[in-house]
Amino acid sequence: MALVVAGLSHKNAPVELREQLALEEDKLRELLREVAAGGAAREAVVVSTCNRVEVYAVADVPDEARAAVFRQLCRHRGVDQAAVEAVLYTHVEGDAVRHAFRVTASLDSMMIGEPQILGQVKDAFALAQACETVGPTLHTLFTQAFAVAKKVRTETEIARHAVSVSFAAVELAKKIFGGLAGKAILLVGAGKMSELAAKHLVEQGAFPIYVANRTWARAQELARALAGTPVPFEELDAALAGTDIVITSTAATEPVVTLPRVQQAMQGRRSRPLFFIDIAVPRNVEASVDTLDDVYCYDIDDLHQVVDANIRERLREAQRAEALVDREVAKYLARLGDVEVIPTIVSLRERLEEIRAGEVKKTLARLQGASPETREALEALSAAIVNKILHAPITKLRESSRVGSSRSWLDLVHELFALGRK
């Protein structure tokens, strides 16, 4: 019996193939039932997202299980099985454990650290449980995979830094202002993207919101959508002086926010910082504004640069996460191995104890006049001999379980000591 995972993902299969194979829930249920009924796999969980389709199974013959599952899958979706087989990856035992941990911890995702995959694997596991195709092996595996994913998330920063421009802007604002509660936002221009950035800021507690637009009706409309206040475009200067974060996105060809304007706005602000998020192209904020103290001005290229740096930071953290997963896999296999050999160790001990106790009893029956000291010495001597003999085989069994080759050793021990059924 072996743990096996087989599947395809964004790493090796084109999107055309992935979208053909993705299954909705009721089809997935059907597939799981068929696999269970077919008998090729004792346990099975199928994870199906837009980036991957894979099956985790416990089977006597891994290749058979894999072929059976994908045959059914291809039949369901009317896909040529040969095309799928060509891109399938297969991992067994230790490698399968590592794969499960990496996928669940979002280390195998297209965007490392993305949060959806954990939920998707949890759903897949719940569905398989509902279909009763989860046995003890997959139950332990996935429970541990969820724990490892959580650990990776809290102990590394793979999911920390924003990978979208609007969230990167929010993070920058936090690095400047600390908390965003009570920070005033001014939207100049009413694009979709500035609306999105404003929404993110509002979620973090930013308030109040002012909207200035050349078209008054549009300013009113957007202000209503964001629970803000429309401001006439002519009163931009007054609005600038009173806000902390300015998001500009007008279609103007000349800068709307000029250096003198900002200089004037900065007077009387008592050096309260002013943060410009300029997502307009061409830019709405004059570049020289950035030279002013306490003024931070990010245009769209700057924001992209921050996103790139964030992604690099995530990748660096991913290396730490990989090391953590490696350790967790080793721990998991060690525990699993111990679980596997412990019954044998117990019966081996019982068998030898039985022999020892029997022989001691026989000997003492012949030594009628033996003093209590002699009896005790005999017991101690025989126990010591048994322990000495057992030491090496037990150590060997534990070791073999850690390197994953316990099967042949277990068989050997059972054979040699006539331990009977495993």
Add this chain to the structure above:
Amino acid sequence: MHAILQNLSILAYVAATGLFFAYLVQRKELIHRLASVITGAGWVAQTVALVALGHELGRPPLGSLGEAVSVAVWGIVLLEMWVERRARVKVLGAFVLPVVLVFSLKAAATRQQLPEIAPALSGAWLWVHIGLALVGIAAFALNFAGALMYLLQERQLKAKRPGKLYYRLPDLETLDRLSYRTLVLGFPFLTTGLVLGVLWAGAAWGSVFAFDPLALLSFVAWVIYAGTLAGRVAGWHGRRAAYFAMFGFAALVLTLGAGLFLPGKHG
């Protein structure tokens, strides 16, 4: 006994400095915990050493600049541990411990010469003068660290190319608040300490400054801090305040350096 403990505490501060730097780069919680524990252990060792020294001398261990700097270190470490928890700035140690280290080594280098206390130097007012000034210095060491971190983070944000420090350092608001609060804490202590010093010097030597380089430099530092505080009240903030915090601390370090190297009455 106190010498051994004093050395042990310096050793602990050396180790803690390395660990705090490692934490800045690595961001592993275990490293931070270890650094904190070792800092705490060093501080406890130093506390015992100072008490033992005071007991042996029969007076507070503030009779020479070497001793005083050592007590200043003790205060800085205590304040660092407290502020780090209060302000939740876990990288603070990486910026304060190096200062601690330089001061400790300075103090250790002058420790050998056993201080001869001039007869003029006595009385409770003297100890109060030194003690208050030292509390001020401890607060300003933290003020310096806060300002330094502010300037580094501000540069990251202005450069728009986030480096390691951008991710590790806290936000500007937190850092600015940290340096403001430590300024507000340190200033009254430094002021009172200096005023007492002036009054006491007037009574003991009949002259207020008597060309003592330490007294002059400490006055310079006081003026810088007074200016920063006035500026803060008038609404300064951020970079300008941070630069002044750096100048002020530089003057304070020069003050102590002058006391250790230049001839003067502070000895």
